[in-house]
Amino acid sequence: MRYRRFVAAAFAAVEALVVVAIGLAIPLIPLTILWATNFDAGIQWDVYYRAAADIWLLGHGVHITVTLDPSLAASLNLPGLDAPFLLSLAPTAFAILTFLLAMRLGRRTVEAEVRFVGPLTAIVAFGVAAIAIAFSALNASAMPTLWRAITLPTLIFVVGLVVGARGEIGRSGGRAENVKTRMALWTRSLSPQVRAWFRASLVGGVGSIAIVTAVAGVLTAVLFIVRFPQIVGLYEGLQAGPGGGAAVTIAELAYLPSIVFWVVSWLSGAGFALGRGSWVSPAGADIGPLPSLPVFGLVPEGQVAGGYLWLIVPILATILAARLLRPRLTSHLQLHERTRWLMASALGMAVVAGVTALVLSLATSGSVGPGRMAEFGPTPWLTLVWVFGVTFVASLIGLLTPGRSAAER
Secondary structure, three states: OHHHHHHHHHHHHHHHHHHHHHHHHHHHHHHHHHHHHOHHHOOOHHHHHHHHHHHHHHOOOOOEEEOOOHHHHHHHOOOOOOOOEEEOOOOOHHHHHHHHHHHHHHHHHHHOOOOOHHHHHHHHHHHHHHHHHHHHOOOOOEEEOHHHHHHHHHHHHHHHHHHHHHHHHOOOOHHHHHHHHHHHHHHHHOOHHHHHHHHHHHHHHHHHHHHHHHHHHHHHHHHHHHOHHHHHHHHHHHOOHHHHHHHHHHHHHHOHHHHHHHHHHHHHOOOEEEOOOOEEEOOEEEOOOOOOOHHHHHOOOOOOOOHHHHHHHHHHHHHHHHHHHHHHHHOOOOHHHHHHHHHHHHHHHHHHHHHHHHHHHHHOOEOOOOHHHHOEEOOHHHHHHHHHHHHHHHHHHHHHOOOOOHHHO
């Protein structure tokens, strides 16, 4: 039995290291190809490795302080480059990849009946690897924030591991099953109204954000098609060659989840920034000079047709979520108490949706350079206010409109 647990724990540690390797390989392979095809440039491979490590760390929420060589900063002739500046806009695809792979690993470790040793070994292995990457990337020109490097990648991995194990943990026996039993007993001690309110608030708030995000993903794909000539023109203007073009494309794909949420923020009415002093919202776009990156070809010039009529998307999404939840919610409510609990559920949905939007805004906003480049993405507090307001009004409409099911009569 001990031998079996040792083997399972060893496999969990190896799989955790594979999770790190996959994420690091995504930027490292194209950068290595770029190094091999530009060998005459005289740049050593370790420079490309540190760049890949910085990209991986940045993708997990680690801020990078960049200090350019004075001669290079002078040659670029851009304001602010002569002083250290922060890179904090995360390519969130790396964090999502780590989370999903950790979910898979968490499910497998519990199925292998190594409830504690397996996950603990995987966490330690991932944490050690993440710290090793952080320290190997230390450099005066690009310095990661160490406390973030030590905690955030491992925290993302741990959350994914726990979420993946959650579905199996109640069948695993021992302490895990006892904890789940106690939680079930505690929730049963609450009144049916409170349980129904909590479920409606959580599922409705997250569900409305999920529906709007799905619509935003479709709109982003449509933008890629409609704005394809502008994107191609920017690619041609870069003149980066095949290797450089591939590296730019991979970097833009890593930022694609962030771009989708920028569209969510736009649909909510809050909009997003593309540099300090600029703004893109349904009311119009006020954009200053931008780097000639192909992804910025997605941004339409001027006001988009419809303006704030695009708010119909989050409104309909929230109404749909509320209508789907209403029958089960009202089945636990007496007629004389229904109105106040429905209003409380609308408020709960708005709070959950607003907090979810706030967290996603914090994850998808940040700095990409000095000066005006220090503000990219949604403004978290503004997105919170808009999402809360729209969700609250729409959920009130969806919940307070009488239904026709037998359970509601």
